[in-house]
Amino acid sequence: xSQAVQxxxxxxxxxxxxxxxxxxTWLFTTDxxxxxxxxxxxxxxxxxxxxxxxxxxRLNLIEPQGSLIEPSTYNRMFTLHGLVMxxxxxxxxxxxxxxxxxxxxxxxxxxxxxxxxxLLSWYIFMAGGTVFLYSVIxxxxxxxxWTFYTPLSSTYAxxxxxxxxxxxxxxxxxxxxxxxxxxxxxxxMRAPGLTWFRLPLFLWSMYATSIIFILAMPVIAxxxxxxxxxRFLHFGFFDPALGGDPILFxxxxxxxxxxxxxxxxxxxxxxxxxxxxxxxRKRIFGYSFVAFSSVAIAALSFLVWGHHMFVSGESLxxxxxxxxxxxxxxxxxxxxxxxxxxxxxxGSISFEAPMLYAxxxxxxxxxxxxTGLFLATLAIDVHVHDTYFIVAHFHFIMVGGAVMGYLxxxxxxWPKMTGRMYSDRWARxxxxxxxxxFILTFGPQFILGYLGMPRRYAVxxxxxxxxxxxxxxxxxxxxxxxxxxxxxxxxxxxxxxxVGPNPWGAKGLEWTTASPPPTENFEVTPVVTEEAYAFxxxxx
Amino acid sequence: MPLEPSSNFTQASSWANxxxxxxxxxxxxxxxxxxxxxxxxxxxxxxxxxxxxxxAAPPTKDHLPLEVTWTVVPAAICVVMFVWGASLxxxxxxxxxxATEIFVVGKQWMWKIQYPxxxxxxxxxxVPVGVPIKLTMASEDVIxxxxxxxxxxxxxxVPGHYxxxxxxxxxxxxxxxxxDQYCGTSHSAMVGWVIVMEPAxxxxxxxxxxxxxxxxKSLAAAxxxxxxxYACSTCHDTGRGPSFVGVYxxxxxxxxxQTVKADDxxxxxxxxxxxxxxxxxxxxxxxTFQGQLSEEQILQLTAHIKSLAKSDADGRKxxxx
Numbered sequence: 001x002s003q004a005v006q007x008x009x010x011x012x013x014x015x016x017x018x019x020x021x022x023x024x025t026w027l028f029t030t031d032x033x034x035x036x037x038x039x040x041x042x043x044x045x046x047x048x049x050x051x052x053x054x055x056x057x058r059l060n061l062i063e064p065q066g067s068l069i070e071p072s073t074y075n076r077m078f079t080l081h082g083l084v085m086x087x088x089x090x091x092x093x094x095x096x097x098x099x100x101x102x103x104x105x106x107x108x109x110x111x112x113x114x115x116x117x118x119l120l121s122w123y124i125f126m127a128g129g130t131v132f133l134y135s136v137i138x139x140x141x142x143x144x145x146w147t148f149y150t151p152l153s154s155t156y157a158x159x160x161x162x163x164x165x166x167x168x169x170x171x172x173x174x175x176x177x178x179x180x181x182x183x184x185x186x187x188x189m190r191a192p193g194l195t196w197f198r199l200p201l202f203l204w205s206m207y208a209t210s211i212i213f214i215l216a217m218p219v220i221a222x223x224x225x226x227x228x229x230x231r232f233l234h235f236g237f238f239d240p241a242l243g244g245d246p247i248l249f250x251x252x253x254x255x256x257x258x259x260x261x262x263x264x265x266x267x268x269x270x271x272x273x274x275x276x277x278x279x280x281r282k283r284i285f286g287y288s289f290v291a292f293s294s295v296a297i298a299a300l301s302f303l304v305w306g307h308h309m310f311v312s313g314e315s316l317x318x319x320x321x322x323x324x325x326x327x328x329x330x331x332x333x334x335x336x337x338x339x340x341x342x343x344x345x346x347g348s349i350s351f352e353a354p355m356l357y358a359x360x361x362x363x364x365x366x367x368x369x370x371t372g373l374f375l376a377t378l379a380i381d382v383h384v385h386d387t388y389f390i391v392a393h394f395h396f397i398m399v400g401g402a403v404m405g406y407l408x409x410x411x412x413x414w415p416k417m418t419g420r421m422y423s424d425r426w427a428r429x430x431x432x433x434x435x436x437x438f439i440l441t442f443g444p445q446f447i448l449g450y451l452g453m454p455r456r457y458a459v460x461x462x463x464x465x466x467x468x469x470x471x472x473x474x475x476x477x478x479x480x481x482x483x484x485x486x487x488x489x490x491x492x493x494x495x496x497x498x499v500g501p502n503p504w505g506a507k508g509l510e511w512t513t514a515s516p517p518p519t520e521n522f523e524v525t526p527v528v529t530e531e532a533y534a535f536x537x538x539x540x
Numbered sequence: 541m542p543l544e545p546s547s548n549f550t551q552a553s554s555w556a557n558x559x560x561x562x563x564x565x566x567x568x569x570x571x572x573x574x575x576x577x578x579x580x581x582x583x584x585x586x587x588x589x590x591x592x593x594x595x596a597a598p599p600t601k602d603h604l605p606l607e608v609t610w611t612v613v614p615a616a617i618c619v620v621m622f623v624w625g626a627s628l629x630x631x632x633x634x635x636x637x638x639a640t641e642i643f644v645v646g647k648q649w650m651w652k653i654q655y656p657x658x659x660x661x662x663x664x665x666x667v668p669v670g671v672p673i674k675l676t677m678a679s680e681d682v683i684x685x686x687x688x689x690x691x692x693x694x695x696x697x698v699p700g701h702y703x704x705x706x707x708x709x710x711x712x713x714x715x716x717x718x719x720d721q722y723c724g725t726s727h728s729a730m731v732g733w734v735i736v737m738e739p740a741x742x743x744x745x746x747x748x749x750x751x752x753x754x755x756x757k758s759l760a761a762a763x764x765x766x767x768x769x770y771a772c773s774t775c776h777d778t779g780r781g782p783s784f785v786g787v788y789x790x791x792x793x794x795x796x797x798q799t800v801k802a803d804d805x806x807x808x809x810x811x812x813x814x815x816x817x818x819x820x821x822x823x824x825x826x827x828t829f830q831g832q833l834s835e836e837q838i839l840q841l842t843a844h845i846k847s848l849a850k851s852d853a854d855g856r857k858x859x860x861x
Contacts, residue, residue: 149721152682152723312683327619341581345584346597348597349585370573377566383693383694385720386721452718454687454718454720535597
């Protein structure tokens with residue numbers, strides 16, 4: 001099919017992985033590539049923690065009366081699942097792993113702008129994660145939902161809200177510092193000739209993501225402080241019995257929360273642009289439209305938070321404004337989808353595993369985005385709000401979009417990170433399993449939501465059982481699809497065939513250096529003389 | 541009382557039909573664009589797959605007319621959905637005048653329903669078919685959400701606020717009632733039934749036939765008792781505080797120079813946080829009743845004050861003193 005799995009012999013004699021040995025050289029490293037590995041290890045752990053919680057939930061929902069766990073445990077499981085997946089897996093996934101590894105490589109730099117700050121970010125992340133895990137292991141978990149709605153969280157919940165909120169508070173600073181680092185790096189460290197409009201689209205999306213990080217993360221930090229003050233010292237911010245207003249919390253939370261969901265999917269969009277270009281041997285159609293749509297999404301994402309509150313008693317005028325902007329933010333997403341699809345036209349398309357994830361992403365993201373329009377529509381939201389419809393919708397974006405993008409990216413850059421290739425056959429099997437399992441898990445949930453099944457129910461009326469069993473069956477396929485890559489990727493890091501600097505025949509500076517790259521990334525500072533994705537110009 | 545839903549999921553309110561029309565329009569949009577994108581991807585993936593003779597692709601050229609097309613067309617469709625959804629939402633925003641008012645109090649983890657004449661329900665809402673019903677809702681503790689899927693409606697029930705929800709049921713039957721806002725341990729047990737009855741049957745049920753929570757005093761009468769019990773009359777009937785006769789629904793002048801409409805929310809606030817809005821000509825001497833009165837008792841007091849605004853036995857409007 002392609003030169004993909006041709007063994008090219010030997011690894012470079014010295015590279016960033018073998019430049020030094022011992023745990024200290026990892027835990028005190030300032031090499032962005034090693035820090036990426038530190039993040040990769042941490043978030044993989046968190047991914048399977050969150051996945052275990054989801055497994056318990058799906059098992060419990062096989063029976064209407066709950067087959068496995070008490071409602072109080074179920075509530076802790078969906079809270080754990082949401083908090084872990086959003087704050088400790090998805091938010092750092094593409095930015096902190098792939099972004100860290102790739103940004104300097106893609107711009108021809110030696111490292112990020114502030115390497116020590118970069119390491120500090122990881123330690124802050126780990127501190128936040130540890131405090132959070134303490135609330136789960138020592139504190140018996142937290143049962144407020146990942147949204148921490150007051151006054152349930154501040155006054156009524158008797159689970160371990162304080163340490164969970166503290167964990168979220170701490171980990172937010174990791175994202176702020178990472179965002180800061182990336183913005184400065186992209187502004188100041190680009191190689192000669194690498195102008196803004198020659199940047200790979202992955203960098204445009206990382207840039208937009210970083211802006212959201214530094215603007216939205218402080219708001220969740222402040223909100224968590226207010227929550228802790230009210231819970232611990234009874235300051236009256238949110239509980240009406242203390243003179244507060246519970247709706248204020250929702251405004252603060254979603255002012256962070258909606259930009260946050262774009263933090264999760266924008267990086268995946270960047271990955272998809274790279275994959276589509278490489279595996280169809282084409283420059284991304286409408287490059288500047290795709291680039292600017294990332295910035296437009298980042299900007300508009302701050303103007304839509306009120307659509308989470310259409311049924312909270314929000315004023316009619318607020319409802320109208322937020323509905324309008326929620327439709328507006330759909331347009332740049334649509335532009336991306338059309339441009340990716342048009343890129344395939346007259347391409348030379350191959351179907352290695354990363355490309356399967358990319359094509360799957362476009363399909364699932366399209367469906368996730370279109371169902372978002374239902375929720376942006378004031379009248380329609382009145383019925384489907386807080387039902388399984390919304391659960392299905394955001395999983396299409398977060399899993400069908402963000403996780404598929406992350407897996408596609410990991411498979412694509414794995415030979416760059418390790419110098420070795422995994423089994424393409426197994427990788428394709430896993431990609432297909434993930435796609436099929438995903439559709440089967442979350443497709444039925446749209447129907448459940450339309451029929452009125454509320455989210456966050458540990459037990460449910462018996463007429464919903466068939467669709468819930470289908471969903472749980474799908475989840476078991478999805479789980480297999482997630483475990484298989486863990487096995488063959490770890491195997492390949494040691495035993496996979498050595499594939500050389502550019503196994504995919506891709507464009508971009510990261511493919512011009514050795515795999516794995518040397519610690520300083522490039523022997524000599526590269527000079528850029530062409531557009532991004534300059535396929536078909538006779539230079540390959 | 542064991543109940544079986546006569547119909548799990550149907551269109552049982554006037555709004556449900558309008559809702560379905562718009563929903564299926566959006567389902568149509570969803571199907572059209574999903575099929576379009578999936579087919580294009582499949583077609584291109586097969587037609588332009590890499591094979592001998594297609595190892596290299598021709599360079600890409602940007603195409604402005606295409607970009608404009610796929611910006612403007614989705615934008616236009618979004619405008620249609622926005623306007624349609626918003627106008628439906630606005631049209632159904634306010635209950636019609638004269639809607640029958642029923643009170644809902646949510647607390648962990650039950651729904652308490654109070655009918656104006658004093659009948660009470662737990663986790664069951666009885667309503668007559670074909671009559672507009674307005675629910676005034678309050679929460680004793682955390683945020684709940686009163687959702688009736690067969691009517692395609694829901695609204696959060698927020699502590700510290702009154703929220704309202706209204707509907708006209710169009711089909712008799714028994715329908716699911718859920719709490720849709722996560723409210724703690726037994727959230728998924730905070731469910732019940734909405735029982736839509738023929739008006740004659742409903743009248744009979746209201747007057748005490750057919751089980752349910754016991755009758756007792758009307759809301760206003762219970763409120764009058766509370767009014768005595770909490771010695772409200774010490775001030776409000778002696779001129780130290782403003783009189784309540786004819787107040788409900790009127791416009792009240794405040795010391796700040798502003799005016800406020802004396803509705804349920806204003807009365808509730810004035811009981812719990814009396815110094816927030818002081819009636820012109822009075823001093824802020826009233827103590828707060830925060831923590832002393834439950835949401836139900838506040839509703840009863842409000843009903844009592846409301847009853848003082850109504851015409852007296854001779855049909856004349858009671859004059860303000």
